[in-house]
Amino acid sequence: MPGAIHAEGLVKTFGDVRALDGVDLDVPEGTVLGLLGPNGAGKTTAVRCLTTLLRPDSGHATVAGIDVVKHPNQVRRSIGLSGQFAAVDEYLTGRENLQMVGELYQMKAKAAKARAAELLERFHLADAGDRTAKTYSGGMRRRLDLAAALVVSPPVMFMDEPTTGLDPRNRQELWDVIQELVAGGTTLLLTTQYLEEADHLAHDICVVDHGRVIARGTADELKARTGGERVEVVVHDRAHLASGAEILAAFGKGGQVTTEQHTRRLTVPVTGGAKLLAEVIRELDARGIEIDDIGLRRPTLDDVFLSLTGHRAEEEKKDEAGPEAEDSPKDTKETSK
């Protein structure tokens, strides 16, 4: 039985760019899939194809069992979408925005009003609910947009980078909202650039790059492939780099110690967590190596990329971005991230 979201061989090209190059996805009902990838990977394009905003060039997709190309309007009745950029009417108040969306889902005016009030409360916008959205901060707009996606509690939700631009408190609260939704049976596809977020929220993760799924699995599986935890040490004196590396090599689980000369940083993959860290500190101290910083680091998206593609996501983009790509707004955003 196909999941609540199911895609096979989705292809979408824009001129020469293959934004989606044969993507297969399956999200079982009531679970969360995290679509993880760097800028330009094709995350938004995938979301737009699945939410009927774009027609794929080829391939097949169903949402809630309904074909997205053949019956788009039926699909729209079952989905909520929060796009990458907040889509709110700046000249309407927060309340009016939500009420309008409710009415366009065919809710009665009164019900739409009540629902709007409820959502404003839930997203901490009640105080600002009667101000025009023009006066909202970026994070407030983001929350209003997410609220709009939740107006009818649709069974299948799509969120494109929902926490980008939120402060830590609001990010945590959004995570809580998402977990509540999923506990209530909602199926969710969410895109993110942060492994931490996917780790926290998603049952399954698909790593995409250049329009292809290059890895899939649970967060733990991906981390295992990435090599798990690492110990990072910054030595005080550059002269101690070599001896420090020797010590770390003894603790590493066979992995190579990487040395960064200019930052005086040594890194080695480990298993054993905090206990091991204490041993490393003792050993370094015993050998008289003064350290500026030491820590246990968890894998980041960059590490996942490093292990999956053999190069870092950022570097790879720089190599490939032509002068044309550098002018596009997508890439401007990318460098500022």
Next chain:
Amino acid sequence: MSTVSQAAEARVPAVSGGFGSAVRDCLVVARRNLVRMVRIPEVLIFGMIQPVMFVVLFTYVFGGSIQVGGSLSTSAYREFLMAGIFAQTVTFATAGAGAGIAEDMHKGLIDRFRSLPMARGAVLTGRTLADLVQTALTLVVLAGVALLVGWRVHTNAGKVLLGFLLLLLLGYAFSWIGALIGLTVRTPEAATSGGLIWLFPLTFISNAFVDANKMPTFLRHIAEWNPFSTTVQACRELFGNLPPGYRTPDAWPMQHPVLASVLWSLVILVLFRTLAVRKYRKGSA
């Protein structure tokens, strides 16, 4: 699959499609655009200043030098002119609709709407209906100014009302051209200029400001068949504003201007509505 779609029905109201809900969708979007109009009154006000300026400039600057029919009198030209300016004003709705829709595209609102289970053309219909209200308001103000500078009607209320209805129908039809432009261009600015530039030749190679009988033959033919001219001619007849000594051209639309005006407007409306709705549904694909 069945579990999911049942869940969908439990939560999303079950009404689907139907004429009633389509009308409601249009009205919800129209109301949204009218609320915006009230909150950004500059747009409405600037939209009124230009035609008012035209009324005043044409009346006082060209008034005595443009001959219409057999008359060179200022008052004959003043009465002749107003239908032309009214018609030109309603076609400016093109730029309003175009800019509004281009801005909604730009801000991602069209994506939001397109992800909702709405009636096909509701976003565009709602927008054009709101523009129709704006056009009607502008016409009321403009007619007031015209009366102030000496414009008069010489027929009955029914005919005058019919004249204004023809103007509104023309404006509504043109706002669909704007909708298509708005969906096609990338920025609201481009939609505004794209909605206006072609209006100038269209309105000037017509009987709006001068007596088309006095144009060179080639231009005269264009002017006589110009959809815009038919509405102008119809209004002049309905308002009793044809100057003394005016000879009605033999071209069919000039002989039957009311019918021709309705036909032209309907053709434009149906054609551009079809194209715009199709474009909207295809989206950026």
